[in-house]
Amino acid sequence: MGSFPQAARELPELATLYEVLETFGDRAEPHVLATVAHAGVEFPIVAAVVGAARADAPTLALFGGVHGLERIGTRVVLAAMHTLAQFLTWDHVLDATLSEVRLLFVPLINPVGMWLRRRSNARGVDLMRNAAPYPEAAATPLVGGQRLSPHLPWFQGERGAMEVEARALCEATREWVLPARRAVALDVHSGFGTVDRLWFPYAHTRRPFPSVAEAYAMSCLLDDTLPNHVYVMEPVSRNYTVQGDLWDRIYDEYTGGRAFLPLTLELGSWLWVKKNPRQLFDVLGGFNPIRPHRLRRTLRRHLPLIEFLLRAVASERAWSGFDAHERQRLESAAFAKWFA
Ligand SMILES: [Zn+2]
Known part of the structure; x- marks a missing residue:
């Protein structure tokens, strides 16, 4: 670890990242x-870019550690990075994929x-409440963001100022x-409910x-595959x-058509608590698997999803590039499923 920054000695996740x-x-x-x-310690926010260099190359981006208590999100991204890095030492198929596709990793924000x-x-400041607000939004009280005090959860920060x-x-x-x-983009979090959820925008409105x-x-495609x-x-x-959800604003900035899905993977941590109630006495216990076998299970559980998303990003036809007729059919089905 000689060449690693001092922060990597303070934080095991940073050491693993290096x-x-x-x-x-x-x-x-x-x-x-x-x-x-x-x-007195300089903590770096590190990104790693792997694969195709072309600016418009199809891209899968993995993010973690937006919320400091949710260490498992960072670890899930690091576990995926580890496996992909190992594949790259011998796997010709991944090698060929990455001549066309880019991977971006920001495991610890x-x-x-x-x-x-x-x-x-x-x-x-809660970083996932820190984006510029939408004037028309009606956020759920407190959990939806508040400007009362940084000592309460879900504080949005100063109006008009974005955190580093x-x-x-x-x-x-x-x-x-x-x-x-x-x-x-897949941004890994934990803490809500007993099942693992894949959330897509918007967060500020119930409108599609x-x-x-x-x-x-x-x-x-996920259900079929x-x-x-x-x-x-x-x-x-x-x-x-x-x-103030960052992904709403980032999504709205995208001008490359409609083929951008910012997904949040919200790991259902209540199940870990239910199976091991004592872990509630640890500040991290509400958000992370504590027992080693459960941690290992969580770290391997999401690798198929990440591989699936890499293949989906590499393949246009499966989930994007629709004509008007097909788009209308899919939108009707989506409204019936999620917005009725
Ligand atoms: Zn979170």
């Missing part, structure tokens, strides 16, 4: 998006929050995701977002509405 980058070697291009200084064992960043971590996430998507002609046909096609998968796919707004 180890995985070593495995990728020159196949990954690392970028420090920003650094956040806290308690809020390192200081993780170090402090809190959901927010050091300034008490939120800016880093947005800038990474502007650089490597929004120029892509097809893209899927413009890519609802693509979301519906992706959901059918991995019929025993564990996910409930649905709009975020079926559960609550949120002011």
Whole structure:
């Protein structure tokens, strides 16, 4: 670990990230998006870009650690990075795929929050409530974002000011995701409910977002391809509405047509608590699998999804590029399933 920054000695997830980058070697291009200084330590927010260099190359982007308590999200992304880095040492098929497809990884967006064992960043801001609000939005009280106090959860931050971590996430998507002609982003969180959910926009309104046909096609493709998968796919707004969700704003910035799906993988952590109630006495216990076998199970559980998304991003026909007639059919089916 001699060449790793000091922050990697403070935070095991950062140490793992640098180890995985070593495995990728020159196949990954690392970028420090920003650094956040806290308690005399400089914590880097690291992105890694792998594969096709063309700006418009189809892109799969994996994000984690927006909420510092949800360490498992970062670990799921790191586990995927590890497996992909190992594949790249011998697998010709992945090698060929990555001549056309780009991977972006930002596994730890809020390192200081993780170090402090809190959901927010050091300034008490919930980064997933920190984007510019939509004037017409009606957010669920409290959980949907509040400006009362940084000492309460879901604090949106100062009006008009974006936190450095939120800016880093947005800038990474502007650089490597929004120029892509097809893209899927998967932002891994934990803490809601007992099943693993795949959420798509919008979060600020119950109204369908413009890519609802693509979301519906992706959901059918997932059901057909991995019929025993564990996910409930649905709009975020079926559960609550949120002011300041970064993915709503990032989605609205995309101009490359409709083939961009920013997905949030919300791991159902209540199941881990139900099976091991004692872990509620640990601040991390409400959001992470604590027992080793359950952690291992979680880390392997989502690899098929990530491989599926990589193949879906590489393949246009399956979930995008519809003519008007097909789009209408998919939108009607989507309305009936999610918005009726
Ligand atoms: Zn979260």
